Amino acid sequence: KAGVTQTPRYLIKTRGQQVTLSCSPISGHRSVSWYQQTPGQGLQFLFEYFSETQRNKGNFPGRFSGRQFSNSRSEMNVSTLELGDSALYLCASSLERVSPLHFGNGTRLTVT
Amino acid sequence: ILNVEQSPQSLHVQEGDSTNFTCSFPSSNFYALHWYRWETAKSPEALFVMTLNGDEKKKGRISATLNTKEGYSYLYIKGSQPEDSATYLCAPLYGGSQGNLIFGKGTKLSVKP
Numbered sequence: 351k352a353g354v355t356q357t358p359r360y361l362i363k364t365r366g367q368q369v370t371l372s373c374s375p376i377s378g379h380r381s382v383s384w385y386q387q388t389p390g391q392g393l394q395f396l397f398e399y400f401s402e403t404q405r406n407k408g409n410f411p412g413r414f415s416g417r418q419f420s421n422s423r424s425e426m427n428v429s430t431l432e433l434g435d436s437a438l439y440l441c442a443s444s445l446e447r448v449s450p451l452h453f454g455n456g457t458r459l460t461v462t
Numbered sequence: 463i464l465n466v467e468q469s470p471q472s473l474h475v476q477e478g479d480s481t482n483f484t485c486s487f488p489s490s491n492f493y494a495l496h497w498y499r500w501e502t503a504k505s506p507e508a509l510f511v512m513t514l515n516g517d518e519k520k521k522g523r524i525s526a527t528l529n530t531k532e533g534y535s536y537l538y539i540k541g542s543q544p545e546d547s548a549t550y551l552c553a554p555l556y557g558g559s560q561g562n563l564i565f566g567k568g569t570k571l572s573v574k575p
Contacts, residue, residue, distance in 0.1 A: 450508030
């Protein structure tokens with residue numbers, strides 16, 4: 351079974367630009383969650399989608415948004431990038447929230 | 463904001479040592495606890511999902527216990543090996559099966575051969 355695939359792996363953007371990250375979950379997994387990791391911080395929850403609906407949202411500004419398609423693939427968008435958005439963004443899929451999360455390898459975003 | 467504490471922050475042990483670390487979390491509205499291992503240059507890998515007070519889970523040399531009443535979980539590694547070197551993350555789940563996982567900052571374990 352293929353794992354969770356995130357693209358791209360690395361991204362360099364300048365302040366003010368926007369970016370879209372993509373996540374393909376494990377086949378059959380309908381829940382997709384997004385996390386941000388910055389140095390010194392734990393994994394910060396961004397949002398979770400289940401069957402194309404946002405089920406939960408973390409404490410991030412509205413510049414961070416996402417969506418999920420009918421095939422469970424998910425995208426995350428960050429608009430008007432700030433230097434502080436530089437981070438590793440991880441996507442994880444699961445059957446249900448009490449099921450273990452399966453993480454992708456992440457997208458390393460650098461904002462200059 | 464729910465606070466999940468993991469201690470110690472880092473740990474250095476010799477190969478063959480047994481070790482344990484702690485995850486403390488608010489017990490109110492608790493639903494489940496996840497443990498993950500995150501090796502450098504890899505993605506986090508699930509170890510255990512625990513739900514019941516008194517739960518004990520085991521996977522090879524790694525085991526975990528859960529106390530939901532007082533809000534803590536212990537992770538034990540017996541006879542540490544260099545390949546156990548990783549950051550170990552705990553994440554309690556609140557708000558029912560559709561709630562959020564709140565990750566701790568992890569315990570970074572280094573095992574010297």
